[in-house]
Amino acid sequence: MAFVLRRLVQALLTVFLTLTVVFILAHLSGNPVALYLPVTASTEQVHAMEHLLGFDRPIYVQYAAYLWSAAHGDLGTSFSQNLPALQLVLERLPNTLYITLFALVMMIAVAIPFGIVAATRSGSAADFLGSGVAVFGQSVPVFWLGLVLVLVFAVRLRWFPTFGSGGLSHIVLPGVTLGAYSMGVVTRLVRSSMLEVFQADFLRTARAKGLPHLRVTLKHALPNAILPALTMIGLQVAYLLGGAVVTEQVFAYPGMGQLALQAINSRDFNVVQAFVIVVAAITVLVNTTTDITYGWIDPRVTYE
């Protein structure tokens, strides 16, 4: 229980740090008042606007006010659309989650079997194929894979739509593109941790008892080898949410990454900030849950 509490405090601290970094970045970016006013605005008009927006207050007051409204779910208003920034980002969140989930499921469905086969038949054709998949995933540029998939499966074969959202057919190509890298990382990790567990004493005992190979692999080795993979899968969620920016751009898929890129181009800082904070919050949530689950699955894990 102390472990869970400590982990939760740590999670809150990380979200707080992210908020602070975003606040500092926002203040380094220059005077935001200029974005609201025409270049011909007089000094009095600038001062009046600063007062209206609260930018004439001392920096620590602004920081406290910022944290206070962030805690109430207010991350500012979008300059270009005049709507709450957080609302704009959250509207796009489900679309991003669809492709992220597709990528996660594909990653787990490919990485775990491939990793196991590659480890049990080390040096075989299956191992070669598994390692090939892993190296491919880790080396291929996400945007390039996306472009090639569009070219082959959407433009030439016309199996899938080239862009946009709506239904499963729109999710397949972006999902595959997004998941490729993580699939490589996790396949390698499952393989190497399986190989490590195969050396363990308890596995030699299991074999010496005469248990069948399949049972030794699935009942004795896998549960022990899967733990590092679980942490890695949790960490991959952060990567997937970031990678979604690229994927959504290539497929013109209306997720929150695409929104963030558009916001950068229109200098709509509040939307960019809301995006950064939402992604960080999801990442922290997933990593905390993974760590807590980890301690629950493996009783040997205690916190110091």
Added chain:
Amino acid sequence: MLVGGAIVLLVVLTAVFAGTLSPHDPEAQSLVARLLPPGSPSYPLGTDALGRDLLSQILFGSRISLDIAVRAVVLSMLIGTALGLASGYYGGVIDSILMRLADAQLAIPYLVLAIAIVATFGAGVVHLLIVMVLGGWVYYARVIRSSTLAMRSMEFVQAATAVGASDARTVVRHILPNLLSSVIVISTLQLGQMILIAATLSFLGLGLPANVPSWGGMAADGEDYLATAWWIATLPGMAIFITTIGSNYLGDGIREALDPKLRI
């Protein structure tokens, strides 16, 4: 490892001799030679929408890609190693602060951090480098910290301290040489990742400026012509893919040889 080394060597040579190898000036535009497919006479890989030779652009692009990736790796290495040594050797407050920073760093997806920074300061070579180093130092710092921590209580380090070696001398002469293999392995594996990151950010318009012939920027230019002229977007991406595969194989090989237990 040999294959990986050969690919990396080839890319380095290409970058060095880009000027001699290129059949055309990469910037030379030609109205009559627009959107030529690969295999056209005197344009082996075809041309882009402005009639620029794709092969020459890719050759010169290797220079930019390697240049920025190597700089990012070296800076990350120096900063990460120094912080990791300080953190592991002194422990205490320095250690707590650095490791919390590293945790926070890993909690924010890398591309999202890049977006936050580029949104604030704008795109450009220096900002790109800052973003890359911000993402890169953590890997060195974590590995070096834990090795230093383990080494601090070993006899040879205690012996050095006992005979009166200063902190700086102990760290530089006794601890650091034992960590070099880890540093080399992380650097080689990171090179490919840095090339990927620079290309990805340039593709999104958050990295190198549009007038620099980078692989990622070229692919972004070609995206609009994907249905009619597939080669513009896909061939520069192929160059990135091959280079990254090469450096990943090389890195894996060096890891097997020097430090098989290292995981980054």
